[in-house]
Amino acid sequence: MQILVVEDDKRISDFLIKGLEENGFVVTLCKSAEDVLNQYLAIDWDLVIVDIMLPGMDGIQLVQTLRFKKVFTPVLMLSALNTVQDKVSALDSGADDYIVKPFHFDELLSRIKALTRRTHYHQKEPVSSNIEIGDLIIDLNQYKVFQSGTELELSPREFKLLLYLVENIDKTVTRIQILNAVWGITFDNQSNVVDVYISYLRNKIEKNGKKYIHTIKGVGYMFKD
Structure with a gap:
C-alpha cells in the first residue's frame, strides 16, 4: 500500500515514516501542498495523510483542491486543533477522517485500515503463486522470472524492482516511490540507482522487442503490457 504523507515538521514526519514502514507501507514524504499539486497529482495513492498546518497552502485548501480536481483518494487529516468546528471544517473540505495530535500510533493504524478497507474490498483476487503478464511469468514461490519459457x-x-512495477501495472510510480519500496526510505534519494536498475531490467525483459517499462517524463516510470 502506497501512502503519501504531507508534513513539514521533520520530527513528526520521521515518526510517521518509521512507524508506517515498520508496518509494511510504502511511504513518500512531501513537505508542502504546492509540491503535491506540482509533482504527485498523477500518482494513484492508496491514502494521503495531510497535516493542516503547512507552509503556504494549508491542508484544508489542499484537500479542497484535490476534490475539485476529481482526486478521490482517501484523506486522513492530522491536526493539533481539537475543537468541533476544526473537525467539521476539515471533514467538510473533503477529508475522510481527522485525528488529533498527539495520537497513539495504534489508533493511526486502525484508522488507516478503516479508510482503505472499502477501497480494497472489491479488488481482492484469488491468491496465486504466479503472475503472468505478456510473455513473462513471475514465480513468487521460487523468486524466478520466465520469459517465453526461458x-x-x-x-x-x-x-524486487520488477515485482514492484508489476504490482503497480498501468500506474505511474516516481523514482522516490521506487527507491522507498525497493531500497528503503533511508537510501540516498540523490542517487541514480533507480535509473541504472531500470536500464538493467529493460535489457533483460525487453530483448524480444516487447516494451514493458515506459518512462513518464519528469515523473518516473510505468509498467504496461
Missing part, C-alpha cells in the same frame, strides 16, 4: 537471470534487487 528463465531470466535476475538479481534479487532486479526481481
Whole structure:
C-alpha cells in the first residue's frame, strides 16, 4: 500500500515514516501542498495523510483542491486543533477522517485500515503463486522470472524492482516511490540507482522487442503490457 504523507515538521514526519514502514507501507514524504499539486497529482495513492498546518497552502485548501480536481483518494487529516468546528471544517473540505495530535500510533493504524478497507474490498483476487503478464511469468514461490519459457537471470534487487512495477501495472510510480519500496526510505534519494536498475531490467525483459517499462517524463516510470 502506497501512502503519501504531507508534513513539514521533520520530527513528526520521521515518526510517521518509521512507524508506517515498520508496518509494511510504502511511504513518500512531501513537505508542502504546492509540491503535491506540482509533482504527485498523477500518482494513484492508496491514502494521503495531510497535516493542516503547512507552509503556504494549508491542508484544508489542499484537500479542497484535490476534490475539485476529481482526486478521490482517501484523506486522513492530522491536526493539533481539537475543537468541533476544526473537525467539521476539515471533514467538510473533503477529508475522510481527522485525528488529533498527539495520537497513539495504534489508533493511526486502525484508522488507516478503516479508510482503505472499502477501497480494497472489491479488488481482492484469488491468491496465486504466479503472475503472468505478456510473455513473462513471475514465480513468487521460487523468486524466478520466465520469459517465453526461458528463465531470466535476475538479481534479487532486479526481481524486487520488477515485482514492484508489476504490482503497480498501468500506474505511474516516481523514482522516490521506487527507491522507498525497493531500497528503503533511508537510501540516498540523490542517487541514480533507480535509473541504472531500470536500464538493467529493460535489457533483460525487453530483448524480444516487447516494451514493458515506459518512462513518464519528469515523473518516473510505468509498467504496461
